[in-house]
Amino acid sequence: MKIVSGMRSTGKLHLGHYLGVIQNWEKLQREYESYFFVADWHALTTKYDKTENLKNDVIDVVSDWLACGIDPNISTIYVQSLVPEIAELNIYLSMVTPQNWVERDPTLKDMAKILRTKEGANSQISYGLMGYPVLMSADIMMFNAEAVPVGIDQVAHIEITRDIARRFNNIYKTEYFNEPKPILNECSLICGLDGNKMGKSFQNDIKISDSEEVTAKKIMSAITDRSRMRKDDLGHPDECEVAFKYWKIFADDETVQNVRCECEKGTRGCADCKRMLGSLINEKLADVREKRRYYEAHKDEVEKIILEGSQKARSQAQKTIREIRNIIGMY
């Protein structure tokens, strides 16, 4: 079975990406024929006027993937725009997609709302952004994936992909395309240091590539139980908005039980608790970070992996696009 998934090139990734998505990919790559790509065209749908760091952002994303164990020897790692056949497929799919299918895409509506809050009520949604789910369909259908590992927020897009695949097959009287299914990421959602969703733009994230010092400092800045003024006040781990949740993600059951007891008895103050938590997280990430530093120092190697993977993806895409042109009846 083939799977395809991608991430927009937003620069250095954080623990939300690692625990929520990449760890899942890392497992799946050993079971499925896997294609993982950096969606740099999708990044352009909202950042078309901020392209200074585009190339570095791609390298950062792939370096993070490699550090987290995505293995270029078993998975195909590539950059979307280095496989221009995807853009050609995007054209064909856009012809068969009714306009109201994209207009009612809830994830797109959310993106439009965020854009309006950032840029004011007069901000215009570009034609390119409207095409977001169609381009995503082209990503997935280019390799005729049967499944797509994504977060819950992307499921609406995959629904459209299924609809587009079915409509294409109907119109051109073919069974060429699969109707891909989402594989939901089954891992823990880690919140940000302020208790909200972890996100780059909220400045509440811990990056995969952060140093140990930065990580420890960030953990110390996490919000704590406001009802606990003094160190030996009794704590309420279940109402603790960040630290205890992190303990549950990173520590074994026995440790979590200990933390709970000491907190409830008031023998573990929040500052001590976060200091220990910082050490634990640094310990858990030590291997990933060592690899991350290696790739930071060997960008040429990362670029080679990107170019080779994209070349491999492209030769497959070229073959597929010839078949698709034939099915449609292009010259």
Ligand code: TRP
């Ligand atoms: N839209 C996805 C995101 O923001 C990224 C993406 C682009 C993608 N194309 C895709 C994911 C194809 C899965 C399959 O995370």
